[in-house]
Amino acid sequence: AQSVTQPDIHITVSEGASLELRCNYSYGATPYLFWYVQSPGQGLQLLLKYFSGDTLVQGIKGFEAEFKRSQSSFNLRKPSVHWSDAAEYFCAVGETGGSYIPTFGRGTSLIVHP
């Protein structure tokens, strides 16, 4: 079964600084990978997804993520963080065979200082 690890429970950055949120997965085959964002009081919203092809994927709100098979990682990045990016971020991995149901990580809380 697949699993996802988000090593950082909280990340604090200053507005305008760059951001990288880490995600490591465990899965035998090539996975489907996702990043979701959850604002307070809201449900999760899809930021971006990876299935195949270019390992650098672009998402909404200026986010991007890079799939690195050798490191089993799918880190999320943004070059310049805005105060409105403060939220909880979830990485998820889905099976490429079978149900495709994604498994979610525990999330990383992003705090943005002005």
Next chain:
Amino acid sequence: DAGVIQSPRHEVTEMGQEVTLRCKPISGHNSLFWYRQTMMRGLELLIYFNNNVPIDDSGMPEDRFSAKMPNASFSTLKIQPSEPRDSAVYFCASSLSRGLRALHFGNGTRLTVT
């Protein structure tokens, strides 16, 4: 599209009472998921449906929990009797049943059992 609609947004009830949470998925989506989110356990998949049929309910914590999907546009999650440890945010999500299963989440129901 209005997105996934959940009701109520907040529910406060006393231990032992029956609680019913409701969900309307996105029109055209034929997979529906119920998740529970807590600080201790993160985001847990409780059950999911394909074409109104329950496929995997292994995440349902115990017999006090039941879920139904009588048609493609409506699902319920019922807890009877409720207990304080059921306090959590319950999310409904829907997706197409094929492909990358990018889930679309509702805004959740915050349940408090006193």
